[in-house]
Amino acid sequence: MKNFVILGGGYGGLTIIKELLEGKIPSDTQIVLVDRSPFQGLKTEYYALAAGTVSDYDLRIQFPVHEKVTYRYGEVTSIDLEQRQIEFEGQDPLEYDKLVIGLGCTDRFHNTPGAEEYSCTIQSFSKTRETYLRLNEVKAYGHVHIVGGGLSGVEMAAELRESRPDLNISILDRGERVLSAFPQRLSAYVHEWFNEHQVETRGHVAISRLEGNAIYNRDEEILTDAVVWTAGIQPVKVVQDLDVTKDPQGRVVLNEYYQIPEYTDVYVVGDCASVPYAPSGQAAEVQGEQIAHIQHALWKGEKPNPQPLKLRGTLGALGKKAGFGLMGKTSMMGRVPRILKSGVLWMSKRHLG
Ligand SMILES: Cc1cc2nc3c(=O)[nH]c(=O)nc-3n(C[C@H](O)[C@H](O)[C@H](O)COP(=O)(O)OP(=O)(O)OC[C@H]3O[C@@H](n4cnc5c(N)ncnc54)[C@H](O)[C@@H]3O)c2cc1C
CATH class of the missing domain: 3.50.50.60 (FAD/NAD(P)-binding domain)
Known part of the structure; x- marks a missing residue:
């Protein structure tokens, strides 16, 4: 069996799994999702968890149950790109045939x-x-x-x-x-x-x-x-430690298929990836969709046709009743952007969960 390993069940990694499962996955390939947690944490709402206005449980999305997907829960300590192997804290290493790195970011x-x-x-x-x-x-x-x-x-x-x-x-x-x-x-x-x-x-x-x-x-x-x-943020330490080309923000520089140019069996998604946008959950999701399309094309023996990443805009909360947003050049302020933000969260829970 070939291991298609996805490191990180966040916005990017989970979108890739969802999109891969929409199409046909070769019979000799299994997806292995690796994360330290047995659920996705909705990071865009962590400010509310920290403030104490939502519970821990409210911000968890269960990972999908599917015959093609298996899980490895543990702390990734390093990636050996030459040996195609993931190292863990206190667990046996995991070998991969294809890899997605979607481990997100940490403080700078x-x-x-x-x-x-x-x-x-x-x-x-x-x-x-x-x-x-x-x-x-x-x-x-x-x-x-x-x-x-x-x-x-x-x-x-x-x-x-x-x-x-x-x-x-x-x-x-x-x-x-x-x-x-x-x-x-x-x-x-x-x-x-x-x-x-x-x-x-x-x-x-x-x-x-x-x-x-x-x-x-x-x-x-x-x-x-x-x-x-x-x-300030930067990719997590495991990615900081990778000896590959990075941009000034420390994100991994990629080819047109979001692969590491020297290691084309490795994709990078989300906050770890050098894309022409600031890191965001939305960027991780749209990039994740593209990576899944690219991989489906490669499985079919077709030439991938990646599309430019299109983002919808940004929404922010000022407590539960007010907010702000920027859609293209249009600024929004007050209750409407706050309602929109709640709607986006609701849809995100439905889409990912
Ligand atoms: C307070 C706050 C508000 C935000 N608001 C917005 C917003 O309104 N809109 C927006 O688009 N974006 C927002 N963002 C940014 C958004 O959350 C991130 O850009 C997004 O989560 C990146 O997705 P990702 O898939 O790259 O990583 P993540 O979603 O962070 O997922 C990474 C996964 O990797 C796992 N992981 C990491 N390291 C290891 C390890 N060593 N071993 C095992 N597992 C590991 C983690 O457990 C996690 O599940 C906000 C961020 C914060 C902090």
């Missing part, structure tokens, strides 16, 4: 001393559970700082405000404004929402180090009860 701390040690993260399910405990055990009227005013930092701060009206909450960003990658109008709306909800937004903060109860903005000491780091 920009070499800031103390950042990894003293801040909480929302980049993995288990670490987000720890963040939930940490944030919800902050004493009444304590002060939580969110480092990074991008999409996940903004959603984190807004959801925490909903969960803990007593807390002092600040977003610290090195740029001038929150959501700096979005149009000024949209960023101004979010800034105003934070003003109304007593969330401080501070720009031009250059964090030089973190300690147990303090953040240092160059020489200024900012006392804190908890810090959530949302100031």
Whole structure:
């Protein structure tokens, strides 16, 4: 039997499985999905798990049950591209004939001393559970700082405000404004929402180090009860360790079929893949669809015809009642984008689950 191994049952990996199962898989091939968890964690909602407004159970999607798919649950420690083998913590290695790497991303701390040690993260399910405990055990009227005013930092701060009206909450960003990658109008709306909800937004903060109860903005000491780091991402360590060509964000550079050029039996999907978009669940899904189409064509002995990746836009939440969105050049603000975001989540649960 040939092993078509998929590392990571996230947005990218699971989409590939769904799409592969829609077509004919050769009788001598089985799909092996590898993940540390026996379910998908809906990462786009981790901010709500950390804030305590949704339960762990609400964010799990069960993996598909199908005769062509088997599972290996464990912690991947390395990939040997020469020997075509996956190494695990405390388990036998797994050999592959074809491989998909879809292990997602982790925080990028920009070499800031103390950042990894003293801040909480929302980049993995288990670490987000720890963040939930940490944030919800902050004493009444304590002060939580969110480092990074991008999409996940903004959603984190807004959801925490909903969960803990007593807390002092600040977003610290090195740029001038929150959501700096979005149009000024949209960023101004979010800034105003934070003003109304007593969330401080501070720009031009250059964090030089973190300690147990303090953040240092160059020489200024900012006392804190908890810090959530949302100031940058990079592919997970297993991918960081791969000796292949990467882009400036550390993502693996690929050929037109999303394969590693020197190892064409290996696809890379999602946050680990160098595609012309910022990492997102949506990009991972559309790229996953393309990879499945390419693989089906190869199985049929046809020339694959990959299509350009088309993204629909971005939606963000400001608690459960307000939100914002960017569809092409159109900015959306208020209740409608929030309803749309809930709808997308509902569809995503139905599609993936
Ligand atoms: C708070 C927040 C909000 C976001 N909001 C949005 C949004 O609104 N829209 C959007 O499109 N995107 C959003 N994103 C980004 C989106 O979540 C990611 O881009 C997306 O999850 C990437 O999909 P992926 O398949 O590459 O990896 P993931 O979905 O992260 O899946 C990776 C899988 O690999 C497994 N894994 C990782 N390492 C190992 C290992 N060593 N051993 C075994 N298993 C391993 C993990 O358990 C996981 O199941 C948000 C992210 C965050 C953190």
